[in-house]
Amino acid sequence: xxxxxxxxxxxxxxxxxxxxxxxxxxxxxxxxxxxxxxxxxxxxxxxxxxxxxxxxxxxxxxxxxxxxxxxxxxxxxxxxxxxxxxxxxxxxxxxxxxx
Numbered sequence: 001x002x003x004x005x006x007x008x009x010x011x012x013x014x015x016x017x018x019x020x021x022x023x024x025x026x027x028x029x030x031x032x033x034x035x036x037x038x039x040x041x042x043x044x045x046x047x048x049x050x051x052x053x054x055x056x057x058x059x060x061x062x063x064x065x066x067x068x069x070x071x072x073x074x075x076x077x078x079x080x081x082x083x084x085x086x087x088x089x090x091x092x093x094x095x096x097x098x099x
Contacts, residue, residue, distance in 0.1 A: 025072040026050070027090070033065040042071060042084050050075055052084040060088075068093025 026044055033040030038054040052073070054063060065071070070091040073084040 024074065025086075026075045026084075027070065027072050029093075030065045030067055030069045030071060032067055035063045035065075040065065042073065042087070044075075048082070050082045050084045051078060051080070052087055056083065056085045056087055058086050058088045065089065066093055 028042045028044040028050070031041040031043045031049060033052065035054070040052055042050045042052050044050060050073070056073070057063065057065075065087075069089050070093075071084075071087050071089050073087040076083050076085055
């Protein structure tokens with residue numbers, strides 16, 4: 001049985017339902033992103049991929065996104081399919097970086 005509008009409106013603001021945040025943002029993880037090329041892809045929580053261009057990153061977001069980083073974003077219909085805007089990193093992937 002699905003949730004009703006009443007159930008969702010009573011949920012905490014940070015709750016996530018089926019990959020979409022209550023504030024209308026989608027969630028997923030970076031599949032790959034090239035700061036040199038200026039684009040990459042996000043894999044949504046439902047397994048589908050969304051194109052992300054560097055111009056779609058939130059203004060406060062640095063240009064360093066790594067595979068596995070979790071993000072939230074707004075999905076829009078781009079010229080060639082789904083496109084991510086207002087991309088914000090919510091957690092960094094565990095990276096083994098030699099020091």
